[in-house]
Amino acid sequence: MSLHAELHRHLGGAVVPRIFWRFLHRTGHPLADRYPTYEGFEEFFTAPRSSLESYLELHTLAESVQQEETLAYFVSKLVRGAFVFESIAYLELRHTPYLRTDPEAATDWRIARMRDIVSCIGLAGDQPEYPLVFRQILCMHSRLPYEVNRAIVELAASMPEYVCGVDLAGPDRLYGARLHEFVELFELARALGLKTTGHVFETPDGVYPQLLPHLDRIGHGVQIPLRHPELLPQLAQRGQCLEICPTTYLKTGTLASLDELRTVFERCEEAGVDIAICTDNAGLHNVRLPFEFENLLIQDIIDFRQLRACQDAAFRHAFAWPHKEPPRELLFQAAGSPDTNVTRAHGLGPSGGKDTS
Numbered sequence: 001m002s003l004h005a006e007l008h009r010h011l012g013g014a015v016v017p018r019i020f021w022r023f024l025h026r027t028g029h030p031l032a033d034r035y036p037t038y039e040g041f042e043e044f045f046t047a048p049r050s051s052l053e054s055y056l057e058l059h060t061l062a063e064s065v066q067q068e069e070t071l072a073y074f075v076s077k078l079v080r081g082a083f084v085f086e087s088i089a090y091l092e093l094r095h096t097p098y099l100r101t102d103p104e105a106a107t108d109w110r111i112a113r114m115r116d117i118v119s120c121i122g123l124a125g126d127q128p129e130y131p132l133v134f135r136q137i138l139c140m141h142s143r144l145p146y147e148v149n150r151a152i153v154e155l156a157a158s159m160p161e162y163v164c165g166v167d168l169a170g171p172d173r174l175y176g177a178r179l180h181e182f183v184e185l186f187e188l189a190r191a192l193g194l195k196t197t198g199h200v201f202e203t204p205d206g207v208y209p210q211l212l213p214h215l216d217r218i219g220h221g222v223q224i225p226l227r228h229p230e231l232l233p234q235l236a237q238r239g240q241c242l243e244i245c246p247t248t249y250l251k252t253g254t255l256a257s258l259d260e261l262r263t264v265f266e267r268c269e270e271a272g273v274d275i276a277i278c279t280d281n282a283g284l285h286n287v288r289l290p291f292e293f294e295n296l297l298i299q300d301i302i303d304f305r306q307l308r309a310c311q312d313a314a315f316r317h318a319f320a321w322p323h324k325e326p327p328r329e330l331l332f333q334a335a336g337s338p339d340t341n342v343t344r345a346h347g348l349g350p351s352g353g354k355d356t357s
């Protein structure tokens with residue numbers, strides 16, 4: 001049994017297509033007419049896109065359906081699925097609360113409603129039948145104005161019972177003109193005691209080394225080992241972890257094949273930079289977290305030793321996992337083995353040999 005920590009999953013892409021399609025039909029949503037059969041909807045929903053921007057349009061569609069009155073439904077279903085089908089023990093779910101409010105309303109009203117959105121998601125995620133550790137990451141967004149992004153950071157800091165960090169999302173080519181704003185807001189977040197992550201170095205457009213010192217983890221960062229490996233020692237020094245989401249790079253056209261990730265794992269291991277495997281949008285992709293690992297194993301991109309190291313790294317870099325150890329270690333201790341060193345796999349250190357069994 002493997003228990004997982006999921007560090008990078010968007011609410012907008014977290015609902016599997018069947019739940020989404022059933023909801024559209026049950027509620028008589030206009031989209032239901034466009035997709036009378038589930039198969040047609042799944043094909044549309046999970047199809048690869050030509051770019052990050054066209055991929056992000058799907059989030060806009062999901063956000064239009066996942067508004068305040070329906071959020072509890074979607075969050076309860078995704079938490080149940082994460083626990084039952086993915087063995088997820090710890091889940092950080094990220095979203096931009098402003099985009100869940102009425103788009104017709106005034107900015108001030110929408111900002112004020114964000115607190116209710118976060119509470120609603122937090123309450124819906126707390127399900128005794130599916131007891132995973134559940135926290136939210138609130139995303140600043142590159143299309144939103146400064147005052148909204150600042151309100152998102154301040155809200156995140158004021159709700160520690162539900163929120164463990166902040167992120168920067170949205171089209172990455174829009175960051176450039178506003179870098180000073182985002183640096184300031186990340187600094188504010190840290191000053192308020194929040195953890196930080198950001199979508200950077202995901203695509204060649206997202207190369208912003210100025211943001212790196214302000215992040216605890218790096219959302220994707222796949223371009224760093226691939227095109228800017230000279231930055232890896234700085235990441236290792238800061239103890240930063242890459243949130244690698246393999247299927248995303250195929251869906252957005254960022255990578256032609258998962259083969260390129262072999263270089264990512266090798267260079268990060270050499271440099272001592274941890275990697276957490278994540279789904280990004282498990283629902284949009286229709287690929288759940290255990291299958292992200294399985295895909296990498298089947299294609300010989302990682303072996304089982306690397307798999308364990310990534311699983312443990314995810315818990316180590318989780319913003320709110322309440323234990324020093326990952327669950328595998330806790331279970332091992334509880335099982336009472338006489339030699340607790342046998343199955344420990346610490347990091348991606350050079351001492352571990354290949355384990356492909």
Ligand SMILES: [Zn+2]
Nearest residue numbers: 010199219280
């Ligand atoms: Zn993402």
